[in-house]
Amino acid sequence: MTDSDDALLALYDERMRGAPPEPLPGAVLEQxxxxxxxxxxxxxFVFTPRDMGVRGAALDRLVARQRDRFAERGESVEWRAHRHDEPPELPERLRAAGFVPGESRTVLLGQASEMVTEPVLPEGVVVRRVTGEHDMRRIAAMESEIWGSDLGWLAGMLTERTAAAPDDTVVLTAETGGRIVCAAWMLLSGEAGHAGLRGGTTVPEWRGRGLYRSLVAVRARMAAERGVRYLQVEATGDSRPVLTRLGFRAVTTMTPYVWTPPGS
Structure with a gap:
């Protein structure tokens, strides 16, 4: 039975958009x-329900408290706002408080069992599941080169998450000649019945050759074998067409609003 779009959106709001139940080592959740x-x-990061239940001046104060909490720490903060969130004036309030919108992403959901296909890799490319810090640093270096910014934090995040939850964190590389040409990871939440697909960045000269699709297929098979029903992706404009052709369905969009301490 196929889920309706409304049912998928309700599922996303209920199970997938909140803060992680177990934060990374060193991280703390504050309500x-x-x-x-x-x-x-x-x-x-700031996570919210679909409707925060506050409006006007109360919403302004709530936004300001989040900004001021991270200003005290000298840290940047990302507030994840969705197209269907209430109240609709939230983006305006965030911008007024100094949050800057980033690139919007489409939230897509699909059933893992329907995404299981045989990966078709170019000749000479192999897929590896990696767990060590050295490989995480290689992934971060590849991502940094492609995006033109220092993403060294990614190595630490992937290393810590893999160490803290080795069964629920899957990091994959597609490599040829000792070079990473694509990398992707999956964060499983077996009890909740879903997994988040992340990454998938491919070096420019290897795009359009099936690497992204192949890593989706590998992760879908691993999720299905674990009994995970749903896969969730926050897709850029480049990956959305690939995912919709595979059968993923768009349920909403998410825009990251980032506040950065002055001088950072």
Missing amino acids: DGPVVRTVGQFRG
């Missing part, structure tokens, strides 16, 4: 009214 913030990572 502030309707929101939960994560502190102690490379960047803070």
Whole structure:
């Protein structure tokens, strides 16, 4: 039976958009009214329900408290706002408080069992599951080169998450000649019945050759074998067409609003 779009959106709101139940080592979850913030990572995060239940001046104060909490720590913070969130004036309030919107991403859901296909890799490319810090640093270096910014924090995040939850964190590389040409990871939440697919960045000269699709297929098979029903992706404009062709369905969009301490 196929889930309706409304059912998938309700599932996403209920199970997938909140703060992680178990934060990374060194990170702390703090509840502030309707929101939960994560502190102690490379960047803070603010997670909200679909409707925060506050409006007007009360919403302004809530937003300001999150900004001021991270200002005290000298850290940047990302507030993840969705197209269907209430109240609709939230983006305006975030911008007024100094949060800057980033690139919006499409939230897509799909059933893992329907995404299991045989990966078709170019000749000479092998897929590896990696767990060590050395490989995580190689992934971060590849990502940094492609995106033109220092993403060294990614190595620490992947290393810590893999060490803390080795069964629920899957990091894959596609390599040829000792070079990483694509990397992707999956964060499983077996009890909740879903897994988040992340990454998938491919070096420019290897794009369009099936690497992204192959890593989706490998992760889908691993998730299905674990009894995970749903896969969730926050897709850029480049990956959304690939995912929709595979059968993923768009349920909403998410825009990251980032506040950065002055002088950072």
